[in-house]
Amino acid sequence: xxxxxxxxxxxxxxxxxxxxxxxxxxxxxxxxxxxxxxxxxxxxxxxxxxxxxxxxxxxxxxxxxxxxxxxxxxxxxxxxxxxxxxxxxxxxxxxxxxxxxxxxxxxxxxxxxxxxxxxxxxxxxxxxxxxxxxxxxxxxxxxxxxxxxxxxxxxxxxxx
Amino acid sequence: xxxxxxxxxxxxxxxxxxxxxxxxxxxxxxxxxxxxxxxxxxxxxxxxxxxxxxxxxxxxxxxxxxxxxxxxxxxxxxxxxxxxxxxxxxxxxxxxxxxxxxxxxxxx
Numbered sequence: 001x002x003x004x005x006x007x008x009x010x011x012x013x014x015x016x017x018x019x020x021x022x023x024x025x026x027x028x029x030x031x032x033x034x035x036x037x038x039x040x041x042x043x044x045x046x047x048x049x050x051x052x053x054x055x056x057x058x059x060x061x062x063x064x065x066x067x068x069x070x071x072x073x074x075x076x077x078x079x080x081x082x083x084x085x086x087x088x089x090x091x092x093x094x095x096x097x098x099x100x101x102x103x104x105x106x107x108x109x110x111x112x113x114x115x116x117x118x119x120x121x122x123x124x125x126x127x128x129x130x131x132x133x134x135x136x137x138x139x140x141x142x143x144x145x146x147x148x149x150x151x152x153x154x155x156x157x158x159x160x
Numbered sequence: 161x162x163x164x165x166x167x168x169x170x171x172x173x174x175x176x177x178x179x180x181x182x183x184x185x186x187x188x189x190x191x192x193x194x195x196x197x198x199x200x201x202x203x204x205x206x207x208x209x210x211x212x213x214x215x216x217x218x219x220x221x222x223x224x225x226x227x228x229x230x231x232x233x234x235x236x237x238x239x240x241x242x243x244x245x246x247x248x249x250x251x252x253x254x255x256x257x258x259x260x261x262x263x264x265x266x267x268x
Binding site: 006014017018021022050051052053054055056057058068070072084085088093094095096097098099100101102103104106135136137138139140141142143144145146147148149150151 | 167168169170171172173174175177178180185187196199200202203208209210211212213214215216217218221225250251252253254255256257258259260261
């Protein structure tokens with residue numbers, strides 16, 4: 001991510017929109033003391049570079065998928081990339097994260113029921129070549145979730 | 161829907177835009193204290209991007225964002241050791257995010 005270069009105007013725009021995503025370009029321009037056209041151009045550039053994205057966040061319970069679950073896997077390192085891609089294609093899976101630790105794949109999904117969660121884990125994930133230990137945790141309370149920060153850019157190492 | 165909080169318009173920024181180059185997933189076991197109280201205390205830390213109370217061997221799953229690895233020892237750990245009830249923490253250093261869909265969030 002060292003290819004990302006920002007100046008104070010970019011940072012100011014991200015901060016302003018982070019506090020209020022519906023803030024107008026004119027308001028941001030007034031706040032930062034720059035021209036409205038500058039704000040418009042910077043937002044366009046930040047969006048094109050996949051650093052900024054406007055999105056509508058909905059309560060997950062409205063999707064008919066009230067169960068959020070985290071599935072951790074101990075997977076064969078040689079098959080990790082292929083497994084991550086295969087699991088990403090499963091409809092219920094929202095995020096797939098590769099980790100270094102006791103487990104090496106963290107999959108987060110939304111499921112319509114405990115039965116569906118069990119079926120996905122046993123019939124779609126557990127049978128994949130390279131999957132070893134599999135553990136499931138279901139979310140009973142989401143205490144904090146900062147949706148302002150996300151991975152918007154294409155898959156790549158988190159380390160510089 | 162926006163008034164009720166069931167729909168929010170968000171300007172999401174890539175982790176790296178704010179220099180969060182190190183992401184760590186934590187599995188936390190709690191002993192001798194309310195899990196909710198521990199989760200609430202951890203959620204106060206700005207480094208905690210997500211804190212969930214879960215079923216399973218660990219009771220809390222958390223995602224931590226830091227600028228550099230040194231922040232673990234210099235910033236986060238000094239704060240975490242003051243949180244009572246933390247029995248065991250399994251650490252997973254995030255090396256790649258293959259998919260990250262965040263358009264479904266939690267109610268406020």
